[in-house]
Amino acid sequence: MKIKIEYSNTQYTIDADGTCFTVIRHGFNTDKDSKNFGNPTETTFGYFSKMENAIKRIIKDGIGSRDEVASLQEYVNIIKDANAFIGAQLQEA
DSSP: OEEEEEETTEEEEEEEOSSOEEEEEEEEOOOTTSTTTTOEEEEEEEEESSHHHHHHHHHHHHHHTOTTOOSHHHHHHHHHHHHHHHHHHHHHO
């Protein structure tokens, strides 16, 4: 089973194979000096025994890329919004 999620302008896939949940982040090569510039990339972010932990990893990555998180309350609000958003996408799948 594969679940595709877009969060914080980044594409992720959670791949469940019966033994674990694998979080994969999709992007593009941005190194202008590389011969693979612009080609799609996949980065494995981890292997998790629970779906909940896989989702937490996606949230952590999305929040880590936000420089505007200035306070603990804002951080809490972002997590609540992300949990609701990802939960809604999982219900649709």
